Amino acid sequence: MAQNIRIATQLLSNPDVIRVFRAIEDGSGKASGWGIVKTVGMQAEEAQGILKSLRDCGVIDSTDAGLDGYYSLTKLGFELRSGLRIAV
Amino acid sequence: MSYLLQIPFEIPEIVLVSLLYLFLDIYPAVKSFRAMLTTASFLLLWATFSILTGVAYFFLMTTSVAKVQNLVGPTGTKLTIIFLAALMGATVLQSLSLKISDVKIVNLQALLDGYRGQVLADITKRNSQIERLSAFRLGDQLSKEFQNNVNDLAAEYSQLLLFTGQTSASAAQLVAALEQEASDLKISKVKLIAGRIARLDGARGRQLLS
DSSP, rough: HHHHHHHHHHTTTTTTHHHHHHHHHHTTEEEEEEHHHHHHOOHHHHHHHHHHHHHHHTTEESSSSGGGEEEEHHHHHHHHHHHHHHHO | HHHHHHGGGGGHHHHHHHHHHHHHHHHHHHHHHHHHHOHHHHHHHHHHHHHHHHHHHHHHHHTTHHHHHHHHHHHHHHHHHHHHHHHHHHHHHOOOOOEETTEEEEEEEHHHHHHHHHHHHHHHHHHHHHHHHHHHHHHHHHHHTTTTTTHHHHHHHHHHHHTTTTHHHHHHHHHHHHHHHHHHOOOOHHHHHHHHHHHHOOOHHHHHOO
16 A cells, blocks of 8 residues: 555656546546547557556556546545645 | 424434535535445445434534524524534534544544545446446447448547547557457447447537437
8 A cells, every 4th residue: 555655656746647647537437548538638558558557556446448448536546636736 | 392302303304414515525526416326335424424413413402492593583493403513513523533642542534534535436436337338328329320331430430539639640550450459359340439439539429329
């Protein structure tokens, strides 16, 4: 858990990762990987890499693998969201 | 004293006001009433909060009913006390902590924040499952509608890819990969494209059906 938080915090220092994270947060679980690509205007492969990294460290969850899945924040994701708001 | 006898009859109002408070608190982060009301952890939070509001209502009815009645009049007394009870319940849940010699013995705030995070995660996960099923349904409808017109659907998909900010080269690559997938897995191309459009832009998918 502590390791995941450390990795997630490092990931979320990258502006592109923050954009993807925000898109998932705004989607409230209703955004697919493709929908997130559309929202952030990123190349599909790049977005897929970011989604995989965030998923691997437990910040987000998805119904299916890859861009066909629908993405939502996990409990850790919601906790980090509060931290991001404080940082902003 | 007659107010106390009425308390059991106020349970529906207490439960509804509790739900209203939780909607105000949680809805902005999850944006779905349906997902909220079908998530077990939310229902448990609602039940807990309703009980706490009920206890606060009983407390206010036994101690402050006359004062509230003097302030707002007899008609608004019951509703005012229920709202005050909901606020009391929320305040207790959100901020109760007991510190002895710099050590927090009771910290309901941390416990509630943790549980609230889990409720939000559960509801958005439920949202994802609902959306996924809805995308499958839309994909099926689109593939039926365009089964004899796969080229138009493929053109629409390519156009949507360009709108997402893909370069024409990467859009062509994605279309080619999808065609390859259809051929390798022996799945109808129209079905795959329809499913992808439903996930990429559901609103556009629905528009294509109308």
